Amino acid sequence: MESSQQFPLQKNNSFNIKAICPIIYFPKTLADLKSLPDLSEKIFYILGDGSNTLFIEEQAPIIIKPNFKGIKISESADHYVVRAGAAENWHELVKYCLVKGIFGLENLALIPGSVGAAPVQNIGAYGAELSQFCSQIKWYEFASKAIKPLSNDDCQFSYRNSIFKEALYNKGIITEVIFNFPKLWRANLSYAGLNTLGQNPTAKQVMDKIISLRQAKLPDPTKLPNAGSFFKNPLVNKEKATSLKAIYPLIPLYIQDNGQVKLAAGWLIEEVGLKGYRKNGVGVHEHQALVLVNYGSDEGKDIVVLAKYVQQQVLAKFDILISPEVRMITQQGEQDFANLTKVHECH
Numbered sequence: 001m002e003s004s005q006q007f008p009l010q011k012n013n014s015f016n017i018k019a020i021c022p023i024i025y026f027p028k029t030l031a032d033l034k035s036l037p038d039l040s041e042k043i044f045y046i047l048g049d050g051s052n053t054l055f056i057e058e059q060a061p062i063i064i065k066p067n068f069k070g071i072k073i074s075e076s077a078d079h080y081v082v083r084a085g086a087a088e089n090w091h092e093l094v095k096y097c098l099v100k101g102i103f104g105l106e107n108l109a110l111i112p113g114s115v116g117a118a119p120v121q122n123i124g125a126y127g128a129e130l131s132q133f134c135s136q137i138k139w140y141e142f143a144s145k146a147i148k149p150l151s152n153d154d155c156q157f158s159y160r161n162s163i164f165k166e167a168l169y170n171k172g173i174i175t176e177v178i179f180n181f182p183k184l185w186r187a188n189l190s191y192a193g194l195n196t197l198g199q200n201p202t203a204k205q206v207m208d209k210i211i212s213l214r215q216a217k218l219p220d221p222t223k224l225p226n227a228g229s230f231f232k233n234p235l236v237n238k239e240k241a242t243s244l245k246a247i248y249p250l251i252p253l254y255i256q257d258n259g260q261v262k263l264a265a266g267w268l269i270e271e272v273g274l275k276g277y278r279k280n281g282v283g284v285h286e287h288q289a290l291v292l293v294n295y296g297s298d299e300g301k302d303i304v305v306l307a308k309y310v311q312q313q314v315l316a317k318f319d320i321l322i323s324p325e326v327r328m329i330t331q332q333g334e335q336d337f338a339n340l341t342k343v344h345e346c347h
């Protein structure tokens with residue numbers, strides 16, 4: 001199996017932060033996975049394309065970067081089945097499906113990252129989520145050294161969450177994602193901004209619209225390093241939402257099926273006046289307050305300090321704790337943002 005020691009990770013994270021890992025493994029076959037050293041007592045991190053990852057210290061832990069490639073298509077009378085290797089690029093997969101006449105993923109166009117990471121946080125955008133199309137995951141379990149099939153139900157998908165962040169965290173590696181698309185396709189126009197497309201747009205028109213909306217709103221990480229939405233949109237109960245609405249009549253509220261109310265973290269950040277805020281070479285994006293950007297820092301802790309400040313300001317004004325979507329990685333492995341006080345204090 002390919003591996004490399006003292007591997008620099010700056011080109012492998014969309015925040016463009018400097019970090020180095022003692023060793024990186026690139027498994028691309030089951031035999032490679034089986035030949036990985038026993039990591040049960042070691043600290044390690046599974047890295048996709050690093051577009052949801054923040055390296056906080058210069059030293060990173062051992063990295064496993066799955067390199068499973070390939071896309072296969074099969075079909076039944078009324079469905080297409082698409083199997084994609086974990087190391088395939090997500091947006092390339094969306095485009096490939098579209099070219100093959102397989103529709104469904106167009107609302108999720110232009111989300112950076114790998115196919116293998118997409119189920120981990122159940123990527124979502126513009127009224128769609130990966131969980132709507134994912135029928136099975138092939139998952140290599142470290143303990144049994146075998147690849148196990150996990151059904152959609154097994155994955156326990158929810159808003160930006162899945163079993164891979166919970167019970168199966170660091171217990172194995174996603175090698176392949178299997179999707180099921182009904183041949184009978186209808187455009188998903190549930191997101192209000194898509195109403196300009198009329199009643200019956202083609203999948204290509206939907207994808208093009210999504211791409212133009214995203215390009216207008218989100219900074220391109222290759223030009224201005226970032227990890228997309230830094231914070232998750234917080235969920236509150238109805239009482240809290242009603243009291244907020246009384247004070248802030250313009251606050252956007254999104255009522256969920258379970259009765260909870262989702263708030264727009266970007267709106268909250270904008271309301272505390274931090275849109276466009278900059279310090280230590282990092283900042284809150286000037287057009288999209290939910291995105292923290294790196295103007296020129298090499299150090300992930302600068303982002304952490306900024307994120308803590310944003311979180312505190314929102315808490316002070318709204319009594320709502322916003323929490324990051326981005327994964328925080330130190331030499332000691334992944335860290336809970338709440339426990340990152342040391343980084344904050346010593347800065």
Ligand SMILES: Cc1cc2nc3c(=O)[nH]c(=O)nc-3n(C[C@H](O)[C@H](O)[C@H](O)COP(=O)(O)OP(=O)(O)OC[C@H]3O[C@@H](n4cnc5c(N)ncnc54)[C@H](O)[C@@H]3O)c2cc1C
Nearest residue numbers: 048049050051052053113114116117123124125174227228
């Ligand atoms: C500009 C921009 C816009 C974005 N927009 C969106 C959006 O609209 N919606 C959205 O949901 N996200 C969005 N994101 C976040 C990001 O694109 C997704 O989280 C994406 O799935 C991350 O993929 P990655 O390969 O870069 O993951 P990484 O950052 O490398 O890893 C993310 C997590 O997945 C785990 N992981 C990676 N690969 C595997 C594997 N094979 N097996 C097991 N675990 C694995 C890692 O350990 C880590 O916990 C955006 C990011 C950027 C930079």
